[in-house]
Amino acid sequence: xxxxxxxxxxxxxxxxxxxxxxxxxxxxxFEKHGFQVxxxxxxxxxxxxxxxxxxxxxxxxxxxxQMIEMFTxxxxxxxNRNGEAHGTVTVRINDKVCxxxxxxxxxxxxxxxxxxxxxxxxxxxLLHNFKHEHFE
Numbered sequence: 238x239x240x241x242x243x244x245x246x247x248x249x250x251x252x253x254x255x256x257x258x259x260x261x262x263x264x265x266x267f268e269k270h271g272f273q274v275x276x277x278x279x280x281x282x283x284x285x286x287x288x289x290x291x292x293x294x295x296x297x298x299x300x301x302x303q304m305i306e307m308f309t310x311x312x313x314x315x316x317n318r319n320g321e322a323h324g325t326v327t328v329r330i331n332d333k334v335c336x337x338x339x340x341x342x343x344x345x346x347x348x349x350x351x352x353x354x355x356x357x358x359x360x361x362x363l364l365h366n367f368k369h370e371h372f373e
Contacts (some may be wrong), residue, residue: 239287240265254280256288259330261333263295263337272299295337300347301326304337 240248243278249255255276257265267274275282278294308315308328316334323368324339 239285243279249284252284252289254293258363259333259335260293262330263335265295266307267299270299270303272297272303273309274298274337289312295341297337302340 242248254260264274274295274297277296280290280293283290297304301324304326305315305321308326314329316329320336321323325336327334327336329335329366
């Protein structure tokens with residue numbers, strides 16, 4: 238059962254995926270470089286349903302170019318560079334593969350989701366991102 242704190246935050250200390258060294262490392266790394274990173278996607282649903290997520294999607298305010306620069310500075314190995322054009326950067330940390338996503342809120346050319354948008358708009362605030370991603 239989720240415990241809601243006085244400030245409306247949730248106590249997630251029981252979620253094993255959030256205690257993984259790679260998850261903690263990535264959170265600290267993004268914070269060190271001035272970016273926000275938040276849990277997104279199915280992991281949010283799983284936690285709200287009191288299910289331990291099998292994988293955790295992370296959304297960030299960093300663009301792919303900023304993530305590449307950050308990972309290069311920190312000597313973190315990047316894999317499969319094909320996803321960068323649509324906002325995915327893949328890294329290996331402690332022999333675990335981690336994918337980080339910049340989730341576009343809308344396909345601005347048509348305002349309709351498609352599997353291959355004509356272009357991707359990277360935004361700077363996660364609140365705007367989540368609002369468009371899940372509630373329109």
